[in-house]
Amino acid sequence: MKRHLLIIGPGYLGKEILREFQSAGWQVTSASRSSELAVDISDLEQVKLLAEKFTSNESFPSHVIHCASASSGRGASAEVRLKCYIDTYQKGCRNLTKVFSDAHVLFTSSTSVYGQQDGSLVTEDSLTEPNSETAKVLLEAERAILEANGTIVRLSGIYGEGKSYLLNRLFSGEATMEGQGERILNHIHHRDGASACLFLLENNLRGIYNVSESTNLTLKQTYTALCEKFSLAMPPSVAATASLRSGLNKRVSTKKILELGWLPEFPTFLDAADSVAE
Numbered sequence: 001m002k003r004h005l006l007i008i009g010p011g012y013l014g015k016e017i018l019r020e021f022q023s024a025g026w027q028v029t030s031a032s033r034s035s036e037l038a039v040d041i042s043d044l045e046q047v048k049l050l051a052e053k054f055t056s057n058e059s060f061p062s063h064v065i066h067c068a069s070a071s072s073g074r075g076a077s078a079e080v081r082l083k084c085y086i087d088t089y090q091k092g093c094r095n096l097t098k099v100f101s102d103a104h105v106l107f108t109s110s111t112s113v114y115g116q117q118d119g120s121l122v123t124e125d126s127l128t129e130p131n132s133e134t135a136k137v138l139l140e141a142e143r144a145i146l147e148a149n150g151t152i153v154r155l156s157g158i159y160g161e162g163k164s165y166l167l168n169r170l171f172s173g174e175a176t177m178e179g180q181g182e183r184i185l186n187h188i189h190h191r192d193g194a195s196a197c198l199f200l201l202e203n204n205l206r207g208i209y210n211v212s213e214s215t216n217l218t219l220k221q222t223y224t225a226l227c228e229k230f231s232l233a234m235p236p237s238v239a240a241t242a243s244l245r246s247g248l249n250k251r252v253s254t255k256k257i258l259e260l261g262w263l264p265e266f267p268t269f270l271d272a273a274d275s276v277a278e
Contacts, residue, residue, distance in 0.1 A: 002026075002027050002064050002088045003027065003058065003063065004026070004027040004028075004029070004060070004061045005021050005026050005027070005029070005061065005062075005063045005064070005065060005201075006029050006031065006063070006064045006103070006198040007028060007029070007030040007031070007039055007059060007064075007065050007067065007090070007146050008028070008031055008032065008039075008064065008065065008066045008068050008096065009030075009031075009032050009066065009068025009069060009271060010030035010031075010032055010035065010065045011067070011069055012032065012158070012160070012163060012190060013057045013067050013069070013108065013155075013158060013190050013193055014065075014067045014159070015192065016191055016194040017067060017169035017188045017193075017194040017198075018030055018191070018195055019117070019194070019209075020191075020194040020195055020197070020198050021198055022067075023198055024202070026200055029052060029061065032068060036102075037050070037250050040087075041066070041088070041091070041092035041095055041096060042086075042087035042088065042091040042092055043093070043095075044095045044098070047095040047096060047098075047099045048099055050099075051075060051100065051153055051268070053135045054136040056153050058209060059199075060102075060103075061103050062103055062104065062199070063103055063104045063105075063106070063201050064090075064100050064103045064104070064105045064106070065105075065106045065107075065108070065197060065201075066093060066096055066105065066106070066107045066108065067091060068088055068092065069086040069088070070087070070088035070089060070134075071084065078133075079097065080261065081134065082133050082134060082137070085133075085134045085137040085138070085139055089107075089137055089138055089140075089219055090137050090141045090144070092141070092143040093105075093142075093144040093145055094141075094144045096131070096203035097144050097145060097148035097150065098103070099105055100253070101104070101148070104150065104151070104170065104201060104204070104206075105145055105148055105150040105151070106139060106145075106151040106152075106153060106154050106200065107142065107145045107150065107151070107152055107153070108193070108197070109136060109138050109141065109142055109152050109153065110135065110138055110153055110154060110155055110156075111138050111154050111155045111156045111210065111212060111250075111252050112130060112132065112134075112138065112156065112187060113128045113130050113135050113138050113142070114126060114127075114128060114130070114250055114252070115128070115129045115130045115131045115135075115179045116129075116250040117180025117248075117249050118249065118256075119133075119184055119246050119249050119250065119251065120250060120251065121250075121251040121253050122174075122188070122210075122250050122251065122252055122253060123210070123255065123256065124162055124208045124209065124251045124256055126258060128231075134171075135255065139176070142208070144152070146207070146208075148176045149206055149274065150200070150206065151200050151205060151208075151209070152207070152208040152209065153193070153197060153200065153209055153211050154208065154209065154210045154211065154252075155188050155193050155197070155211050155212070155223075156186035156188050156210075156211070156212035156252050157186060157187045157188070158187075158188055158189075158190050158193060159168075159187055159188075159189060159190070159269070159272075159276065160189050160190035160241060160272070160276065161275065161276060162208065163190070163276075164240070164276045165275075166185075166187075166222070166269070167276060167277055168220075168232075169232075169272065170227075170232060170235065171227060171232075171277075172221070173274065174236070175223070175233050176236055176238045177220060177223060177234070177236070177237045177238070178218055178219070178237075178238060178239070179233045179237065180237070180238070181218055181221075181223065181237070181241035182218055182219070182220065182249075183218060183219045183248065183249050184216050184217070184218055184219075184249055184250060184251055185216075185217055185218070185219055185222055185253045185269070186212045186213065186216065186250070186251075187212070187213050187247040187266075187269045188212050188213060188260075189264070189266040189272050191262040191265055191266070191273075192211070192266055193211055194213040194267055195207070195262070195264070195265065196255055196257060196262055196264075199257070199260075199261070200262075201263040204261070205260065209256055210253060210254050210256065211254060211257060211258045212252040212254050212256055213254075213264070213268050213269060214258070214264070214265060214267050214268065215267065215268045216252070217270075222239040222259070222269060222270070225270050226273060227269070229270070229273060229274075230273075230277070236275035
């Protein structure tokens with residue numbers, strides 16, 4: 001039977017996943033709230049109706065990737081944002097694993113589930129005690145995937161062509177450096193995020209995998225290299241804020257997936273800076 005991937009949420013990452021899998025010869029179908037194949041994955045009955053549209057064993061998805069984003073709209077309250085997370089991730093993962101029980105389900109989670117604040121190295125076996133309610137919801141969603149013998153991809157901050165908060169602020173002159181710039185940054189190019197998903201599913205790899213750049217540079221090291229590359233002045237230093245105490249300061253290890261044979265196209269943010277800046 002031909003490998004058939006159903007992508008839930010063909011957004012910035014999802015579009016790249018679609019391209020990556022199609023290039024590898026997979027049959028790919030995508031669905032979202034707003035696409036032609038519409039579904040609200042927080043609603044079990046809608047997920048069942050989605051499954052019914054695949055009428056034969058030959059067309060039924062052998063694999064599912066949940067990479068939908070929980071969009072609550074700009075300016076939404078914390079309560080509204082949390083509800084969006086619960087609907088999209090917690091309920092969504094439960095419903096997908098229930099309805100597509102014979103499929104291999106992969107969920108693109110986040111390294112925000114690690115609550116470490118001291119710059120320590122985190123692996124897939126590290127303690128997960130996140131500081132935010134939204135990250136706690138991601139952990140609940142992960143449990144549903146693991147109970148179904150699926151795959152968790154914990155992605156660090158996604159960037160790529162047309163999307164780089166760091167570079168945008170640097171080029172606009174809005175960038176600042178907190179304290180001595182000691183906060184550790186963890187990024188992943190969206191093409192590398194997609195290729196990691198392909199690698200894991202093609203090799204039938206289950207469980208949890210961190211997917212992040214491999215150098216763990218600090219904010220100061222990153223700004224220094226970027227300013228030299230693009231002939232810019234270093235951003236001004238400002239007093240350190242709560243971000244250093246909110247789970248945003250850790251070194252994400254990708255040793256597990258690297259040792260299995262996956263190789264990123266962009267091992268560091270600096271490797272991709274020229275193409276992202278174009």
